[in-house]
Amino acid sequence: MPDLTTPSHSLSSLLIGLPVLAVHGPTSVAVHGLTLDSRQAAPGTVFFALRGATVDGHQFVGKAVELGASAVVVEELPAELNPATTYVQVADSAETMARVAAAFYGHPSRQLKLVGVTGTNGKTTCATVLHKLFRELGYHVGLLSTVQNQIDEEVIPATHTTPDAIRLNALLSRMLQAGCTHVFMEVSSHAVVQHRVTGLHFTGGVFTNITHDHLDYHGTFDNYLKAKKGFFDALPKSAFALTNADDKRGPVMLQNVAGRRETYSLRGPATFRARLIENAVHGLHLELDGREAQFRLIGVFNAYNLLAVYGAAVLLGEDPTEVLTVLSGLTSAPGRFEPVVSARTRVTGIVDYAHTPDALENVLQTIADIRQPSQQIITVVGCGGNRDGAKRPIMANLACQGSSRVVLTSDNPRFEDPNDILTQMQAGVKPQDLGKVLTIADRREAIKTACALAGPGDIVLVAGKGHESYQEIKGVKTDFDDKRVLLEMFELLGK
Template sequence: MRPLTPANKKLSECARFLEIKIEGDATVKGISSNSRDLQAGEIFAALPGEKFHGARFASDAASRGSIAILTDAEGSRLIKEAGLNLPFLTVDNPRALLGPLASFIYGNPSKAMKIVGVTGTNGKTTTTHLLFQIFRAAGLSAGLIGTVGNQIDGEQFPATHTTPEADELQRIFAVMAERGVQAAAIEVSSHALAQYRVDGTRFATVGFTNLTQDHLDYHGTMENYFAAKSRLFGRDFASQGSIVIDGAFGKKLSEISPFKTKSVSSGKERADWHLSEAIPYEMGYKVSISGPDGISIQGEIPLFGDHNLENALLAISLAHQCGISVHDIKSALPTLRGAPGRLERIDRGQGFIALVDYAHTPDAVRRILSTARNLTKGKVIAVLGCGGDRDSSKRPLMGAALTEGADIPIFTSDNPRSEDPMKIIREMTQGVALSHDARVIVDRREAINEGVRCALEGDVLIVLGKGHETGQEISGTKHPFDDRIVLSELIHS
C-alpha cells in the first residue's frame, strides 16, 4: 500500500534529518525494509535481524531501483564487500530510526489525523474495532490497523502483522491522510514497541487493556514484557491516555505514566470511567456508565462477556479524549459489534450455542469460559490447543484454565508449526487433573467434530485459540483452516 502521490524528499534532507553526512543527492520517493516490495526511487532499509542481516538483500533492492541504503556499520561492510555502489545512510541503530525517517519522508502523516494506539495482552482487537465503529458512527472518516486486517472506512486491506513494520505503517498513514481519514485506531503489540515499529508516530491518545502471561519466549520476563508495553505511554508518542486499572499492571502504569491518564474500570475500582450498573439481557448488557465531570451514559451494549464491557469502556474513554461527544458515543453503543473471531456466534439452527474465539492466553481462556458459563444452564464444551514455537511456559496454565472452565475439555492442536502436536498437548496437560470427560484429539477438525457430537440442547460449544485465522501451520506449511467454517460445516452435517 502506497500513497498515489510519491514522497518528494531529497536524499540530502534525509541525511540532515539523521544528522549524518552523505555525498551526492537524489529524489527520494519512499522507503522500504522489504526488497521485494521496494519501488524505484526508494531507500532500502537493510536492518539487522535475528537470523541474518538485511544487507543480504541489498543487491535485489538495487536491481529494483533503490537510490540509497539505510543500515548500520555491519550492513555497510557487507554491502561494500558485495561490490554495490550506492549511497549509505549509516547509523548505529537503523531499526530505531526507520519509523522516524519514514514519517519524515511521507510528510509526518500521523499528525494529519487523530490516531489512537491500544496496547495490552488481551482486548486490543476488540477495543480498536469498537473505537473504529464509534468514529464512523460520529460521522468521521476512519481507519483501522490490527490483527484481523486494515481498513479505511469500509475498504479492507490484508495485514501481515498485528502492527506493521515501521516503514509500512507510515505508508499506511500516508494513504489514510491522502484519503482524508480523520481518525484511526491501531493495535500496538509488545513486539512492535520493542522493535520500534511505531516510533515516528504521534498519537492523539493511547490505551492500555491489561497484561497477563504471553510472549515470554520473546521478552523473557513479565517485567520486560511490561516495560515493552509501557513504552507507548511515553511523551515521544502521546500526551494523554486511558488505562484499565482492574489489574496490577494497569494500576502500576497509571502511577508511572509521565502524563495524565483517565482510569477505566468495569469492576469495583474507583475510576474516571466506570460501570455503575450492567444488567445482562438476551443480546448483551443494559448499562449505566459514569464518566469524568459528571458524565452519565445509559444504553445497551450488544456484546457478551465482562471482558467486553471492559473493552467498550476503554473505547469510550479513548473516543471522548479524541473529542467525540457524549451524545455521539451514546448513539453508537447499540450499534456496536464485536471483532471477527471474537466470541463469534455460529448459527445453523442448532439447539446449542456455538462460538469461536481467539483466546490464546491463560487469562483469556479463563475469561471466555466464564462468559460461556453465564450463557447456559447446561454444559460448557471447549476445544483448545496451543501454538508451537511460542511461549511454552503458558501451556500448562492454559490446560488448567480449560479443565477448570469446561465440563468437557477437548485438547487438540492449534498451529503446531515445527513442534510435535502431541508433545504440545502433553505439556498442556502436565500437572492437570483430567476428568473422565476430558478428550485428547490431535486432529483439530476431529476435535471440533467431537465437540459438536457432545453438544446437547442448551449447551455451549466454544472453539478457542485461532478465532479469525484462516490457516493452520503444520511443519512449515500453512493449510486452509477456518474454525468458523469448519464448525459451521460440522454442525450442518
C-alpha cells in the same frame, strides 16, 4: 518496487535531525521508495538492513546494491563499498527506518487523530469498536488491527498486528488522502520494541490489561511490561493516556506520561466508571457515568472494552450521551466471542481468539455466567507452536476447570510437532479431570468430536484462532476457519 507516483525526496532531507554515525557517498540522491526487502531494491530506493530475531538484513546488503539501490542504511558497513551506492551507518537501523518513513510520507500521523490501543487482551475489540463508533458518528475513519486494516469500509488484509514502519506510514498517508480524520490502531509489544511505531504522533493511548503472553519473544514478563509501557512513555504532552485502573499494572503505565493521565474502572474511583447491572446471553446492561445503557456485547471483559472505548471517545471530544447511544447498537470484532447457533438442536458454538490463559479464563467465565444449569460447556483448545510454552499446561487446566468436556487439539503448530505441544498441554490436566479430556491433533476432527458430544442446547467453545482463516503447519498455511468448520459439522451431524 518503488511507487514512482510518490513525490521524490533527497536522501539528505530524509536524514535531517537523525543521529547518523557515518555516510559514504553523496546524500543528494533522489529517493522514490523505501524497502526492508532486498528483492524490492531498485534505483531510487533506500534499503534498510534490519537485524531480526532469525534473519539479519545485513547479509542482503550486497543483493540490494546489485539491484541498484541508491542508498543502504546499515549498522555495520560491509567490507567493500560500491562507489555507485550511498552507505548510511547508524546505531539502530529499525529506529532510523521508522523516522525516515514518517518523513518520506510527510508525517501523516501529525494530521490525523491517531489513537493506539495496547494490552494483552481486548486490543482488537477496542480498536474495531472505536472504528465502528466513529464511522457511525459521521467521520471518515481508518483501522489498523490484527483482523484487518480498513479505510472506512475498504478492507485491506492485515499480516501483522502492527505493520512495519514503511507500510504503516504508507497506510496512514493513504488514509489521510482518503479523507480520514481519525485512525484507531492496535499497538503490539513487538511493534514498540521493533520501532514500528517510532516517529508517529499519537493523539492518545489506551491500555486494556496485561497478562502472561509473548514471553517467547520478550524473555521475561518484566521485558513484556516495559515494552507496553514504552508506548506510553513516548506519548507527546498533547496526548491522553487512558488506563485500566482495575489491572494492578494499569497505574504503572501512567508513570512518566507527559500528557493527560486518565483511568477507567468497574470497581473503584476513576475518570470513567461503570457498574455492571446484568450480564446475559442477549448482552450487557451497564450504568456508565450515571447513565444506564444496554449493549450487544457479552461478558465482563467486554464491559471493560466498552468502558475503554467510551472513555477514549469522550477524551476525543465526543458527546457522552451520543457515544452511549451509538455504542449500544454495535457488535464486536470477528472471532471475538462470536456465536454460531445450530438450527435444529440449538447447540451454540462460540468462536473466540482466546489464546492466553487470561483470555481463556475470561471467555469460560462469561459462558458460565450466562449458561443455564442444564447446558454443558464443551471446549476445543490448543496452543500455538514456536511460542511461549509455559502457558500450555495452564491453558489445559483452565479449560478443564471451566468445562464439562475438553478436546485438546492443534492451533497453529507452525514448525513444532503438534504432539509435543499436546503432551505439554496434557501435563496441566489433573488426575481427577483425565476422564473429561480427549486429545485429537487434527483440529477439524476435534471440532467434529466436540459437536458430536454436544446435546440439545449445549455450548461448544472453539478457542484460540478466532478470526484466522488458516492453519499454519510446518510453515505452510492452509485454509481453515473455525466458524465455517463449526457450521459444517452442525450440518454434517444433523445438529
